[in-house]
């Protein structure tokens with residue numbers, strides 16, 4: 255079995271992705287992997303500039319979709335694709351599934367338009383493995399409130415996050431081999447154990 259080399263972390267805001275990224279990186283390094291950790295939107299100077307706009311400036315949903323995919327193309331071309339070609343292992347805090355979840359599910363941009371953007375910007379490339387931290391939106395909101403001030407997405411209501419969660423479920427149902435659903439409602443150590451088991455099963 256070839257272990258997955260392009261691994262994305264997905265889920266609604268506050269589900270716990272960041273909490274588990276560092277330990278995952280350490281685990282893969284201990285297996286001898288040359289790991290690159292990055293995030294979306296972001297990961298390049300241009301994409302980080304676009305991230306600031308998307309997270310803090312009001313705009314219409316299609317403009318938002320164009321900006322996140324523009325950021326992704328720059329990130330893909332200048333960081334992710336060269337790293338994969340060099341044999342590195344990528345841990346990416348969100349990738350295109352987030353656009354289907356947030357701009358598609360959350361904002362109502364048509365799925366077909368997002369599929370077209372996905373083809374245009376990254377030739378439809380998807381992660382080898384997607385770890386989906388699935389959490390009840392009310393619990394995620396409680397965790398976020400205790401942790402930080404809200405940005406444009408985090409300020410949305412529970413119905414928005416229900417739609418985002420449903421869109422993640424739609425993506426996961428379409429590609430059950432790629433997606434692993436983690437029950438992010440459990441304690442940190444228990445979520446870490448689910449994650450470790452998923453990696454071990456796939457050769458890490």
Ligand SMILES: Nc1ncnc2c1ncn2[C@@H]1O[C@H](COP(=O)(O)OP(=O)(O)OP(=O)(O)O)[C@@H](O)[C@H]1O
Nearest residue numbers: 266267268269270271272273397401440441442445
């Ligand atoms: N299993 C857990 N149980 C309780 N609290 C948790 C758990 N996992 C993470 N937290 C806490 O919830 C908050 C949000 O976690 P974290 O920042 O990892 O989420 P995230 O998915 O990365 O969010 P975002 O996508 O918005 O950056 C943090 O304060 C974190 O300590």
Ligand SMILES: Cc1cn([C@H]2C[C@H](O)[C@@H](COP(=O)(O)O)O2)c(=O)[nH]c1=O
Nearest residue numbers: 267294295322348349352353356357407
């Ligand atoms: C990639 C991507 C992200 N978003 C949203 C989702 C989050 O609310 C923010 C990123 O914040 P995080 O703390 O780094 O998770 O951006 C989006 O709407 N569309 C996307 O494609």
